[in-house]
Amino acid sequence: MLNLLILGSGGAIPLPNHTPPAYWLSLDGHGILMDPGPGALVRLIKSAHGLDSVDEINTVLFSHLHPDHCADLVPLLFALHSPVLPSTKPLQLLGPRGLKNYVQQLQEVYGDWILPAKRPLIVSEIRSEQNLDPASGLWAVSPGVDTGIAVHRADHSESRFSRENLCFRFRDEQGYTLTYSGDSQFCEGLVQAARDTDLLLVECSTPDEWAVEGHMTPESVGRLCALTNPAKVVLTHFYPTVTNLNLSALVKERFSGDIVCAADDMLLTAPF
Numbered sequence: 014m015l016n017l018l019i020l021g022s023g024g025a026i027p028l029p030n031h032t033p034p035a036y037w038l039s040l041d042g043h044g045i046l047m048d049p050g051p052g053a054l055v056r057l058i059k060s061a062h063g064l065d066s067v068d069e070i071n072t073v074l075f076s077h078l079h080p081d082h083c084a085d086l087v088p089l090l091f092a093l094h095s096p097v098l099p100s101t102k103p104l105q106l107l108g109p110r111g112l113k114n115y116v117q118q119l120q121e122v123y124g125d126w127i128l129p130a131k132r133p134l135i136v137s138e139i140r141s142e143q144n145l146d147p148a149s150g151l152w153a154v155s156p157g158v159d160t161g162i163a164v165h166r167a168d169h170s171e172s173r174f175s176r177e178n179l180c181f182r183f184r185d186e187q188g189y190t191l192t193y194s195g196d197s198q199f200c201e202g203l204v205q206a207a208r209d210t211d212l213l214l215v216e217c218s219t220p221d222e223w224a225v226e227g228h229m230t231p232e233s234v235g236r237l238c239a240l241t242n243p244a245k246v247v248l249t250h251f252y253p254t255v256t257n258l259n260l261s262a263l264v265k266e267r268f269s270g271d272i273v274c275a276a277d278d279m280l281l282t283a284p285f
């Protein structure tokens with residue numbers, strides 16, 4: 014079972030229909046909050062497809078540590094500091110090397126206020142070319158397992174805490190796959206993650222003529238799709254420079270498959 018709720022389909026600049034990045038993924042019964050950008054928690058709680066309480070979040074996955082992809086970590090930890098919330102399950106944070114230092118630095122700033130009151134906080138650094146499996150409720154590296162999360166290297170600018178940027182390929186027990194680019198320009202890791210995937214959730218931040226290093230444009234998305242042949246493509250991470258364009262038509266100049274633009278609160282369920 015694999016489904017994706019798009020909480021935020023924009024980039025760093027909030028737009029009315031495209032708020033900053035955030036995704037809620039359900040994989041074989043495991044809920045994953047992916048890239049909790051600014052406003053992610055509010056949108057997850059307000060959505061009819063979301064959660065009743067942030068206390069139900071057990072896993073947070075980060076593609077990289079730029080603020081538009083992780084700013085709601087502090088509000089989440091602060092909410093879980095409240096003793097009125099009942100869960101005692103561990104909260105696992107999964108992200109690139111540097112995540113532990115990032116959380117430590119946040120704790121320097123906020124102290125115990127961002128320690129969950131009842132829940133163990135587990136910070137796990139992951140690397141490209143690893144596969145993750147939810148062993149005993151926590152995600153751990155499991156060589157040879159092809160369901161779960163395959164981690165690949167994305168090509169994006171460094172953050173202060175992390176030089177490595179990640180993209181992901183999720184595979185459920187029925188064999189359906191979903192690939193998320195994170196932030197990345199065209200690169201080999203993205204090609205590996207996207208090959209023959211059922212759903213490619215790929216950033217398309219800027220127009221071709223405003224191409225920014227570390228990001229995709231309609232031309233590079235079309236090139237990626239032509240090479241990897243995804244069954245369905247969902248474009249996301251929109252900046253104001255692309256929202257007036259017919260992005261799917263531009264991508265279709267290079268790839269004739271099923272292409273849609275993400276919108277906030279869009280729900281996609283396998284087989285997509």
Ligand SMILES: [Zn+2]
Pocket residue numbers: 077079169196
């Ligand atoms: Zn970024």
